[in-house]
Amino acid sequence: PQRQWWPAATVQSFVAGFFVRSLDPPVGIEVLRMWALVAASVLPAVVHLAAPDAKPAPAQPTPIVNEHLVARLTEARWTMMIGDSIVLEQFLELSDQLRPTCSDPLRAKLKTSEVMDPMAYFFFGVHEYSLVCKRDGSCSFEDLGCLHFQLPGNCPSTEPANCMMTQRQQRSCDFADWKRLADTILKDDQVLFAVTYHWTPTTISRDSPDLNLGGKDVGAGSPDVARFRQFMDYAQPGAVVHNNCLHSHPAAVNEAGDKYADRLTLWLTIVKNNVELFQESGFRGAFVFQGCPRLDCGHAQAPSDCEQHEKQLSVVNYAAAKLMAAKGIQYMDLVSTMDPKVRLPDHLHPCQIRPCGWDASMQSYVADAALGFKNATDSYLKRKADYDSERTHLQEVTKGLQIWVGSEDGRKRLAGHAQRLATEVDDTYAHLVSSKARLDRLAKSLPVAYANDHGVCPSLVSQAIQDAKKFAPGAAAGKPKRATLLETKKHRAAYQDFCAKPTNTSGTCKLWRDAFGNIRRPPPLPGL
Numbered sequence: 001p002q003r004q005w006w007p008a009a010t011v012q013s014f015v016a017g018f019f020v021r022s023l024d025p026p027v028g029i030e031v032l033r034m035w036a037l038v039a040a041s042v043l044p045a046v047v048h049l050a051a052p053d054a055k056p057a058p059a060q061p062t063p064i065v066n067e068h069l070v071a072r073l074t075e076a077r078w079t080m081m082i083g084d085s086i087v088l089e090q091f092l093e094l095s096d097q098l099r100p101t102c103s104d105p106l107r108a109k110l111k112t113s114e115v116m117d118p119m120a121y122f123f124f125g126v127h128e129y130s131l132v133c134k135r136d137g138s139c140s141f142e143d144l145g146c147l148h149f150q151l152p153g154n155c156p157s158t159e160p161a162n163c164m165m166t167q168r169q170q171r172s173c174d175f176a177d178w179k180r181l182a183d184t185i186l187k188d189d190q191v192l193f194a195v196t197y198h199w200t201p202t203t204i205s206r207d208s209p210d211l212n213l214g215g216k217d218v219g220a221g222s223p224d225v226a227r228f229r230q231f232m233d234y235a236q237p238g239a240v241v242h243n244n245c246l247h248s249h250p251a252a253v254n255e256a257g258d259k260y261a262d263r264l265t266l267w268l269t270i271v272k273n274n275v276e277l278f279q280e281s282g283f284r285g286a287f288v289f290q291g292c293p294r295l296d297c298g299h300a301q302a303p304s305d306c307e308q309h310e311k312q313l314s315v316v317n318y319a320a321a322k323l324m325a326a327k328g329i330q331y332m333d334l335v336s337t338m339d340p341k342v343r344l345p346d347h348l349h350p351c352q353i354r355p356c357g358w359d360a361s362m363q364s365y366v367a368d369a370a371l372g373f374k375n376a377t378d379s380y381l382k383r384k385a386d387y388d389s390e391r392t393h394l395q396e397v398t399k400g401l402q403i404w405v406g407s408e409d410g411r412k413r414l415a416g417h418a419q420r421l422a423t424e425v426d427d428t429y430a431h432l433v434s435s436k437a438r439l440d441r442l443a444k445s446l447p448v449a450y451a452n453d454h455g456v457c458p459s460l461v462s463q464a465i466q467d468a469k470k471f472a473p474g475a476a477a478g479k480p481k482r483a484t485l486l487e488t489k490k491h492r493a494a495y496q497d498f499c500a501k502p503t504n505t506s507g508t509c510k511l512w513r514d515a516f517g518n519i520r521r522p523p524p525l526p527g528l
Contacts, residue, residue, distance in 0.1 A: 001389040054417045065097045073108060073133075073193040076238035076286065078185050082149060083199040083243035086293060088127055090241075091197040092353035095131050107365075109143060110356055112401060115366055115447035118354055126170050129355070132185060132194040136272035141356065146173035148231070149200040151224060155206050175230055182235035195239075201247035204228065204274045211263055219273035219281065232281035239285050240278065241332075244271050245292040246348060249316055252309040264316065268323055275327055289324050290332040291317040292342075299347040306347055358518065366447040373442045380435040387428045394421040 073079055081091050102110075114121035128144035152170050185194040202208040204341065206222035209215030219225075249269050253260060269288070278287060292313040300306035324331040344350055356362045397418045403410045 077236040079195045079239040080237035081241045082199045082200045096353045100141035102141045102359040106143040130196045134190045146171045148173045148205045150197045179233045243290040288330045294335045296344040296347045383432045
């Protein structure tokens with residue numbers, strides 16, 4: 001789809017470029033595209049990342065990014081983005097602009113997981129990636145495959161469900177992982193710059209205290225902090241972008257006075273300890289803390305609650321800005337830079353660029369799979385038409401036999417013809433069954449098209465919101481409910497497999513059901 005570009009606003013020396021495009025006119029959603037990285041200013045012109053004489057791969061779209069942004073990324077050499085899915089979306093948007101080539105192992109992984117169920121991958125995948133661009137203009141995109149700063153199973157009560165189920169299955173990165181990543185970026189003279197993303201929604205390298213129960217952040221006293229220090233002693237990035245918002249403040253808090261103040265103070269302690277981990281490790285690069293985003297309460301299930309949530313987030317942002325000023329850290333005001341025309345399909349998040357959705361090889365794979373499914377469908381429909389025709393002919397011949405009044409020889413010839421037709425009908429039916437089985441197999445593994453670059457949106461989340469409102473208590477009765485994700489065969493099987501593990505308690509499985517049981521499937525798309 002055509003993109004429409006707006007110049008980005010400059011806040012201190014931190015640039016946030018927000019790109020808005022209308023993806024799904026029937027749904028009526030304008031989708032936010034944004035990236036946020038350290039830069040001094042935004043120039044009006046955009047240039048190709050590669051040098052003028054460098055030519056991209058024939059099938060890979062040419063990357064187009066801001067010239068000054070590339071200069072700042074080059075100056076930092078290694079920019080590390082640490083945070084939640086908002087920062088992940090910014091990182092993936094930048095990747096979509098740079099058009100890196102995805103590694104073969106990552107392609108193979110995505111072909112067996114993400115392309116078949118983008119939403120499940122969004123919830124259950126390990127989202128840690130590296131984007132490395134070299135002096136010849138080429139860029140590569142790798143899956144890091146482990147958690148560098150997030151502890152598996154780090155789930156305070158503010159987390160709804162998904163981290164409890166997924167991150168226990170995930171691996172913490174060790175020193176060898178960090179050394180390999182750092183050496184790839186810093187010891188190769190051909191590397192122009194690199195940007196890495198690391199999933200860390202609340203606390204860095206330690207368990208999160210429970211904000212709802214008045215927990216205590218142990219900060220540097222956590223034994224897991226030693227691994228962080230080991231990482232930083234070996235190698236450090238040149239710039240860091242960090243946030244901590246919607247996993248600590250996922251909804252409006254029904255507290256006031258001292259209780260709310262205590263909760264906010266505990267959160268500020270968490271943020272301060274995150275920042276001080278870098279400062280105490282001798283980090284001297286650019287550090288930017290990004291505030292909470294603006295909400296789109298028009299898409300919220302409960303607009304009044306959303307408005308209260310937004311008011312509380314403004315207090316959170318004000319407190320964070322004061323803390324960052326006291327710590328000498330740049331603060332990025334995300335609310336003031338977001339275009340007010342932008343609508344967020346789930347009222348919290350922009351739409352997600354899917355990992356490697358820009359990669360020509362992945363696009364071809366998905367397109368070829370869709371073509372293969374179409375061809376298999378056409379073949380099945382043709383065989384079914386042949387079967388229906390042959391069966392009708394056989395019925396006519398059989399009926400002719402029953403009312404035959406001619407010679408005995410003629411009756412025998414007609415009977416022989418009927419027998420041959422019956423054999424042909426049996427053979428065609430056998431091929432039809434085989435063709436249908438193949439079609440069913442293809443349908444189960446059919447990749448989701450990269451149309452509109454949607455991962456969990458726009459249409460899927462939009463429909464989920466519409467259904468949630470439609471089927472909420474008190475809504476008009478008499479309309480049948482669509483099956484939830486949990487009620488579909490694939491997700492029910494995944495749920496059963498997960499809960500069959502002895503390490504998973506029944507309470508955990510209930511959380512899984514609560515988390516995914518209320519997400520409605522969109523209506524079937526027209527056509528195939």
